[in-house]
Amino acid sequence: MADRMTINYANKPCYDIVFTDSFDLLVEELQALDIENRRAALITDSNTVRLFGDTLRGLLTGHCKELLVYTFPAGESSKTLDTVKGIYKALIEAHFDRKDLLIAVGGGVVGDVTGYAAATYLRGVDFVQIPTTMLAQADSSIGGKTGVDFDGYKNMVGAFYMPKLVYMNVSTLKELDDRQFYAGFAEVMKHGLIKDAMFYEWLLDNMYEIHDRVPQVLQEMIMRSCMVKKLVVEKDPKEQGDRALLNFGHTIGHAIEKYMDFEMVHGECIALGMVAAAYISWKHNWLSMEEYYEVRDMFVPFNLPISIDSIEPEEILRLTKSDKKMEGSQIRFVLLKKVGKAVIDKNVTDEEILAAINEIYFSDEDAKA
Numbered sequence: 001m002a003d004r005m006t007i008n009y010a011n012k013p014c015y016d017i018v019f020t021d022s023f024d025l026l027v028e029e030l031q032a033l034d035i036e037n038r039r040a041a042l043i044t045d046s047n048t049v050r051l052f053g054d055t056l057r058g059l060l061t062g063h064c065k066e067l068l069v070y071t072f073p074a075g076e077s078s079k080t081l082d083t084v085k086g087i088y089k090a091l092i093e094a095h096f097d098r099k100d101l102l103i104a105v106g107g108g109v110v111g112d113v114t115g116y117a118a119a120t121y122l123r124g125v126d127f128v129q130i131p132t133t134m135l136a137q138a139d140s141s142i143g144g145k146t147g148v149d150f151d152g153y154k155n156m157v158g159a160f161y162m163p164k165l166v167y168m169n170v171s172t173l174k175e176l177d178d179r180q181f182y183a184g185f186a187e188v189m190k191h192g193l194i195k196d197a198m199f200y201e202w203l204l205d206n207m208y209e210i211h212d213r214v215p216q217v218l219q220e221m222i223m224r225s226c227m228v229k230k231l232v233v234e235k236d237p238k239e240q241g242d243r244a245l246l247n248f249g250h251t252i253g254h255a256i257e258k259y260m261d262f263e264m265v266h267g268e269c270i271a272l273g274m275v276a277a278a279y280i281s282w283k284h285n286w287l288s289m290e291e292y293y294e295v296r297d298m299f300v301p302f303n304l305p306i307s308i309d310s311i312e313p314e315e316i317l318r319l320t321k322s323d324k325k326m327e328g329s330q331i332r333f334v335l336l337k338k339v340g341k342a343v344i345d346k347n348v349t350d351e352e353i354l355a356a357i358n359e360i361y362f363s364d365e366d367a368k369a
Helices: 026-031 046-060 080-091 108-123 132-140 170-175 176-194 197-205 206-209 216-233 242-247 250-259 265-283 289-297 313-319 350-360 362-369
Strands: 003-009 014-019 040-045 067-073 099-107 126-131 145-150 153-158 167-170 333-338 339-343
Touching: 003 216, 014 216, 026 167, 026 339, 040 046, 040 080, 046 067, 046 099, 046 153, 046 265, 067 080, 067 170, 080 108, 080 145, 080 362, 099 108, 108 132, 108 145, 108 153, 108 339, 132 170, 132 216, 132 242, 132 339, 145 339, 153 250, 153 339, 167 170, 167 339, 176 242, 176 333, 176 339, 197 206, 197 216, 206 216, 242 333, 242 339, 250 265, 250 289, 250 313, 250 350, 265 289, 265 333, 265 350, 313 350
Parallel strands: 014 167, 040 067, 040 099, 099 126, 126 167
Antiparallel strands: 003 014, 145 153, 333 339
């Protein structure tokens, strides 16, 4: 079974997202992009190539002028300009030109790196996203944000560059280990919290089916999550306004991610950031105390952290100042007016941020108490 959603840009159709449970329709979808007359570079990482490399190589061979497979080491440490440089070199040596196609297969790192390479190689070549992780399917593969980290600072170098197709095979989620599955789920919860209270309730009601990775439930979940992002992205494709709502939890989350030298995965850090942002929302009298604790505690059954014992709160505060979401000297902080309605607040003080960081900080003294 396949479903389709179209992302519009400037009120015109830009690209389709295909939701299905296999790779059976992939060649047909790529034929609509004239793949027979193009070279194709399948770009992936060392984990994904082991899982899906042979299958995709077999599907694509003979359906394009030439197939190049380029693999780089898995992990956030590969989300750098050096990795992009390696892709450029491989494309140049294979004589890829502007008519050719890049295909990103993997999680958020693969999609972001490949998208940035596509945006900048020969000033822009087409690319396709085939996300295989929860994080990538629910969030990072759509919306056209591409880029890399720079000296450990998240997504500091990048471009807005739209794919030509996003092909989501939800059956790939069965291959994820539990940590990666639930870490990606943090972005799903984010979409419910910022824009869709009914979706948030649906997630809680379908908790056991999500744990069991029931295919039909996962497909509906991914589609509903993408619908939230579609509505936000179409309204503000280049983050001049409301698209910043998608950064709920990311300001403190990115600071923790850098502080931990990426030893914690992205979704775990974002979960902590969302707890901290919900705490500030409570202190602003937007969420009640009961609502704050409900938002905080709902991460627990999905194996996501709500506290951390290995940070220095003052250093986390300092790192938030390096976030790309700064506007002048002010942080554009995303808070909750209520569940399902997020707002951008440029007046959150350092004292409020530090109090929120201390709320999620579980110190040695706390352990002894």
